[in-house]
Amino acid sequence: MIAKRCIAILGGGPAGLSAALWLRNLGFEPCVLDAAERPGGMQNLNFLANDWVLGQTGQTGPALAARFVDHVVSDGVQIRTGIRPVRLEGTAGAFRLQLSDGSPLDCIAVLVATGTRYRAEEVLTAVAVISDIPRERIAYGPHAFAELGALAGQRVLIIGGGDNAYENARLLAPVAAMVHIAIRSQPRAQQGLVAAVAVEEAAGHCRVLCPAVVESMASTSASIEVTLAVSDQRERFEVDRVHVLAGYKPNTAFLREILPTEVYGRLRFDGQDYLIVDTGGRSGVPGLYAAGDICNPRFPCVVSALAQGAMTAKTIEMDTRPK
Ligand SMILES: Cc1cc2nc3c(=O)[nH]c(=O)nc-3n(C[C@H](O)[C@H](O)[C@H](O)COP(=O)(O)OP(=O)(O)OC[C@H]3O[C@@H](n4cnc5c(N)ncnc54)[C@H](O)[C@@H]3O)c2cc1C
Structure with missing residues (x-):
């Protein structure tokens, strides 16, 4: 033609x-x-x-x-x-x-x-050792939050510190059991979202970990055990899901x-x-x-x-x- x-x-x-x-x-x-x-x-x-x-x-x-x-x-x-x-x-x-x-x-x-x-798997290969985590427990991108009801009562780790990470933490915090946000260097989200997440943090619904690097993630029988380097400390806790929203x-x-x-x-x-x-x-x-x-x-x-x-x-x- x-x-x-x-x-x-x-x-x-x-x-x-x-x-x-x-x-x-x-x-x-x-x-x-x-x-x-x-x-x-x-x-x-x-x-x-x-x-x-x-x-x-x-x-x-x-x-x-x-x-x-x-x-x-x-x-x-x-x-x-x-x-x-x-x-x-x-x-x-x-x-x-x-x-x-x-x-x-x-x-x-x-x-x-x-x-x-x-950015998807490359985020995790750069920062974490992963073993045996069922694929459905790790999500990439904010559309995974479209069904908020399905995440009710869950413990969620969000990796990322931009608008998407903060927006979804804000939406999820009131319904989830706990939302952890791991930010490698510093938050880049707009001020309004940072303030909204701070309100959820004060209410005990969410934790902002910064600077935080995920060192490892391993599957347990019913959850994921994550280890992070947070400032000079090492933190270990369990979550049900990991959401990667890292640019x-x-x-x-x-x-x-x-x-x-x-x-x-x-x-x-x-x-x-x-x-x-x-x-x-x-x-x-x-x-x-x-x-x-x-x-x-x-x-x-x-x-x-x-x-x-x-x-x-x-x-x-x-x-x-x-x-
Ligand atoms: C969850 C989310 C929420 C957002 N919310 C907002 C908001 O509230 N307000 C706002 O202004 N912006 C928002 N944005 C940003 C906005 O969507 C983008 O800035 C905008 O869509 C960019 O437009 P684009 O045409 O450059 O690229 P895209 O929208 O990414 O479109 C690129 C297209 O190219 C196609 N494509 C890719 N590779 C190829 C290939 N090799 N051959 C042929 N086609 C290909 C893709 O399928 C896609 O359809 C949001 C983005 C996301 C992901």
Whole structure:
């Protein structure tokens, strides 16, 4: 298929969908490709009301994501789900993207908006020795808290000190038997959440351990025995579950696989593997752009992803004007 004005958008989260809307309005044919079966990105994992998007009061993350998807689809944007890029060939103005279903997509530019994922097993391999812990007792990411009722009366260790860790500790503390929060260096959560957790701590529902490093976790007959180095002391206690909420990793690794070596070598990454782009989303490789959380915005959130997607779409329009 030769589509002269097609722009391939990798990732159908807020950044990719916003770029798709703007590109469509600017006269292009955006095609959104998402590896997940359900488009919408990380907001699909946010079971709370997202009150941070102007004009979208009371929407849970999935409801908000569905609104974004509905908007672009009703404007004629094509979204293909459950599909990944496997190879990018060609140059700006004439790219061919080989896709995981065997089909090619010809496009004039590619926008990478593949966001981030939770840091998962790597958190535990870095800090702890684990033995024989049933998989269902360890959860990664805040969506594990969606069913708070199922955690009632349990002893939970949360590993992490950012907004997600504190938000979920705050929600869980009133219903759990005890919530321990282990923070390696210092809390990074917003002040309101830190204050709310302090109230739960004063009520005896939760304990903040900081600086704390999990040294080992071992399965007992009905629980998990954890050992932590807390300041200069060693603490050992039992919990029923461990929840890891310790930050994110950018979804950039696939770029090494899909790009020719010399093209990949021209991309720039920061020390945490996030893509470095200019203010218009240009990656340094002509025709290859990026937007959203994958670029390590100062405040990763829905509105910054929407804005970056829009700005990058506009950059693409300017870069592809006839000279
Ligand atoms: C639990 C939770 C709660 C949050 N709450 C809020 C909140 O209240 N307010 C707020 O503003 N922000 C919140 N955020 C942050 C917000 O969701 C993100 O900042 C935003 O979704 C980033 O958008 P994005 O499009 O850059 O990336 P993402 O939303 O991560 O979307 C990336 C998309 O790329 C796809 N993808 C990944 N790899 C590939 C690949 N190789 N090929 C094709 N597709 C791929 C993924 O499937 C995904 O759909 C929350 C995040 C989480 C996880």
